[in-house]
Amino acid sequence: MTTGSVSPRRADTRRNHERILVAAAESLVRSDELSFNAIAKSAEVGVGTVYRHFPTPEALILAVYRREVTHLVDVVPALLEQYPPEEAFRAWTTDHLAHYMMTKRGLANALRTAAVSPSELPAKGFEAMIGAISALLQANVDAGTVRPGLDPETVLRGLGGLLYLDPAGDWRGQAAALADLLWQGLRRTCHCD
DSSP: OOOSOOOHHHHHHHHHHHHHHHHHHHHHHHOSOOOHHHHHHHHTSOHHHHHHHOSSHHHHHHHHHHHHHHHHHHHHHHHHHHSOHHHHHHHIIIIIIHHHHHHHHHHHHHHHHTTOOGGGSOTTHHHHHHHHHHHHHHHHHHHTSBOTTOOHHHHHHHHGGGGGOOTTSOHHHHHHHHHHHHHHHHBSSOOOO
């Protein structure tokens, strides 16, 4: 008979899994090469634990990619609940998307060099990102802060400049400046001088 509680071993396994993914994502900000030894050290687990969870670098790279995209999509409703739509868009851009884009630079290179076929990549990753941006844009249209009819794919392309953030520099300031620039083009009315 089960009591509904999670066994300590399962909870520990999930915790280790997440710590490994966080360490790998942080590693991909700096490089497109993954060192299981470095990831194990950063995650404070043994290297054998990393291999048990992810038997190949490709498996780890795909898991990081899925985790990052899922987080970007799943955080949007919480941001829209917590902030007014304009602030939710800015928080998503500067606090979430900017971090993902810095990770993605190393992740993109890792995906290219890994023996990963395009069919192994989450087929709906791009569509999920477009959905997240669409939700943010619609909330802002409803609030009257941006003009209707904006193409979410175009907005995502505009945010592509976040790929060039320097993780060792003032990336938050740079992300905020890019968000401000893009916001001027999205606004419902332009107060141009």
